[in-house]
Amino acid sequence: MGNLEATRPFPDSEEMEISFGPQHPATHGVLRVMVRVDGEKIVDAKPIIGYLHRGTEKIFERETYNGTIPHTDRMDYTAAATNNQALVGAVERMMGVTVPPRAAYIRMILAELQRIASHTIWLGTHALDIGAQTPFFYTFQERETILDLYEEYCGARLTLNCMRVGGQPFDLPEGWTGRCGAFVDQLPARIAEWERLLTNNRIWKLRTIGVGVISAANAIEWGLTGPPLRGSGVKWDIRKVFPYDRYDEVDFEIPIGANGDTYDRYLVRMEEMRQSVRIIKQCLAKLPDGPVMAKVPKVIKPPKGEFYFSVEGPKGELGFYAVSDGTTNPYRLHVRPACFINLQALPELVRGHLIADMVAVIGTLDIVLGEIDR
Amino acid sequence: MNEQQNVPPQPPEAPKPPWEEKPVPPEPRDAREHEQVREIAAIVPDAVLEAVEFAGQVTVTVARERILDVCRACKEKLEYKFLVDLTAVDWLERPEGRFDVVYWLHRFSDSRRLRLKVRVADGVEVPSVTGVWKVANWMEREAFDMFGIYFADHPNLERILTWEGFSGHPLRKDFPIEGIDTGAAIYPDVYPPGGGPVAGGEGE
């Protein structure tokens, strides 16, 4: 009994401090949250990050512009294509390069596939956190097909390195569009299947409705982007606000929630997957012929200046702030990581809830520690 | 170049599509007369030191003492409700202050973005904007961790990505890319000062 007493950090209160992570099944990597609990109720939570810090931004400064692309793959490793897209977009705009339409369409297909892949991981792990095991395997089966498509296109499944400054490194392989079309044709039925398991499930609703609520004004104040912001009812999507590639030529909706709780964010992401299917279908139908690479100099050398470019990643606004001094290496290449900033709101979202809710909230923020820690 | 065979042959007089041309890089332009800059100048006079437009993005350099006023005015009067990004850049040998602290604001009403910039010398405190936008908290902590820029009145200015007790600020230009001796700082009882393992070294 004596040693139990000694470990109580607040001897005068009933509160207990729990180190939730960095090795914990529900922290999606190496997130550590110091939680002060009263019974099971969270008094305060303090995320501690950096366990996966690799100095990516320092490494960027040593690489050439095209050489940084593989490093972006390793940030949000569940969404390499959108990371590539954000980086090459920034450099292209600094250099004044216009990407050939075919390349832009290929990028959109890859990015939307990536969004679906990222959301399938999110759904599987989020459901697993809340105790439903089966969706995990269903979603990973679909993700597998996406990874196969990627493998066929660029040879990699996870760290794609599939875009270059000025366009795409390869044209689509023979028959790829057909296989991709077949996949997106059957996907809505799969999504409906996952929804049958969860959307109207009483326990699922009990666990997610009213949990981790954040109002629209508060969400903006905390800088949330992506599904967490849209779940609070803010119609905000970089693809619509600052259309890049050829997003202005395709038709899609921005799903928004009403209450800003975990359930709404869940519904938003489910709908986003359907919208991605819609975009991919249009892209495949419109895919123009032509080159996939613009005429860019052999040595990528943007002029002196600074540029911020962001894309709508699966997790939120993913931006690259590039500062060039006119040489072949970026002088400074800063990432605006969506997960990092979304995670910051965690204490706000979980205060007063139970431990089990924190697991649900971490799941609903859809964080990837590779991007948070870089 | 297989891809290019798919291009339908074009009549020679037709203008080439932009992706066939040599890219024309954007030029920086003075933006003192830009609408977004004028708005700020109208509300906070004498704060704008310099304004540049590059590739459609406006950068306003602001005096360090005035940054908090400018940020507050931007948020409350000009509706830049959303701080998208906050970071720093190290210009090692610049005489008027080594670091740029860069703020990247967004306003929802007309979807415009604005970059604010402050020049600071090493060791000089910058007023924290956590009181204006809550989101700045972790961003400022990251800038502190990576560059060693101190933010005055920050509620919790701790290291965020590296660990407590790490010596140095990795994104400074004079921080060696192969790392520094960190072992001595972490395990002072094991290694003598300066005698720990060197990050990026060969190991035992």
Add this chain to the structure above:
Amino acid sequence: MGNPWIAFLVVPLVKIVVILLVVILMAAYLSYFERKILAYMQIRIGPNRVGPRGWLQPIADALKLFVKEDIIPSRAEKFVYIVAPALITAPALVVFSVIPFGADTTFFGLLKQPIPPYLTDINIGILFILGVSSVGVYGVILGGWASNNKFSLMGGLRSAAQLVSYEVPMGFSVIAVLLMAGSLSMVKFVEAQKQAGVWFIFPGIVAFFIYFVCGIAETNRNPFDLPEAESELVAGFHTEYSGMKWAFYFLAEYANMVVISSVATVLVLGGWLRPFPNVAALAFLDVIPPFIWFAAKVGFFLFCYIWFRGTFPRYRFDQLMALGWKVLLPVSLANLLVVALGVLLMGGAR
């Protein structure tokens, strides 16, 4: 058979050994079936490496657990830490002594006179089961506390609250069935259903549901698996346990699942009886021996357990408590009143 010692000592001993072996093997193979069934529900294959179709997987697992290093955390309360797994396993095994697996049988003519294939039939059988099995909660609480791990402690606290809360509606639902049977003896339950000519599930459908829901909560299974909720408490009360001590927790969990299923079978599904035991037209079903009927019914419940695990998310702690106290308890009380009234109007218990 002349020697009374044989009847007094040897026969029960043999029965004990057989029941223990069967239960332990059942627990092991239940884990195999759980993995297999879950795998097929989740478009996987499941264990298929050890032996044909993975049939030897549980044996391999057991061997592995035997030889695994047994770690006791340095700051654990050693004595309690060691005793706790036994505290949960022993009651789980003891209750099998009063569960009637079948009618008196000669084991296909092996014996001269039929003997009951269960260990004993005491006149307070169901009370004995409820009483003894609730001792198991000490194993969970003490194991969680003695580990000196905060996650374990919370797991232990959760399970203490959960087990105590769900025992109440469970008890009331059992009383409702008990009124119909008019006895506390497990064998009498089955005989009463034979006399009535109908399984008690038809008059006792509400009681059955309450009992089964509480049963799932008592065994800490999904969707009530909060004490060991992996994504919240790592592994709850047995986070720090390893090797054979962990295996005991595991054994107890599966044995408890079999107990709950067996008791449900006896109470409302007619134990070893075939469907509609008094309808002569169905007499051809008697070809199937009684304990196969029993096993089939238990198997159905066990499948339900696994099925739920493949389907449901997990409740939150406060929701679990609300369900127990605000829904199940009032419903079970109301059900008890209705059943009591019904029994009174039908002429009282036999």
